[in-house]
Amino acid sequence: MGFAVMTMTDGAAARVREIVENSASEALGIRVGIKKGGCAGMEYTINLVTEPNAKDDLIERDGAKVWVEPAAVLYLLGTEMGFEVTTLRSGFTFSNPNQTSACGCGESVELKPADLAALAARGDAVVPAR
Numbered sequence: 784m785g786f787a788v789m790t791m792t793d794g795a796a797a798r799v800r801e802i803v804e805n806s807a808s809e810a811l812g813i814r815v816g817i818k819k820g821g822c823a824g825m826e827y828t829i830n831l832v833t834e835p836n837a838k839d840d841l842i843e844r845d846g847a848k849v850w851v852e853p854a855a856v857l858y859l860l861g862t863e864m865g866f867e868v869t870t871l872r873s874g875f876t877f878s879n880p881n882q883t884s885a886c887g888c889g890e891s892v893e894l895k896p897a898d899l900a901a902l903a904a905r906g907d908a909v910v911p912a913r
């Protein structure tokens with residue numbers, strides 16, 4: 784049994800399915816990644832997937848498909864992706880054990896690579912699920 788890079792909540796899975804169903808393109812799901820930017824140094828990226836990249840890790844829940852970019856895997860190991868709706872915003876959330884800080888507005892984060900030795904010591908497999 785492999786180790787999933789990320790997990791997603793019921794709410795996140797429902798939102799991914801809704802995005803795919805309402806897409807004008809032939810979307811199959813979404814791709815999550817990270818990029819340099821924002822005042823804390825990194826930002827999560829989310830894009831529609833019409834053609835999967837064979838190098839991406841695939842996370843599935845209740846028919847929702849989320850691909851994770853290879854460059855983001857070490858920063859996202861152990862992350863739970865959720866979806867929230869508040870009075871002021873709605874969007875995906877990331878409960879990431881590799882996050883060390885965030886900017887005041889919440890748009891960018893500081894991430895460190897996952898500690899693979901700590902994961903191995905806990906007995907977690909580091910082989911991504913495919």
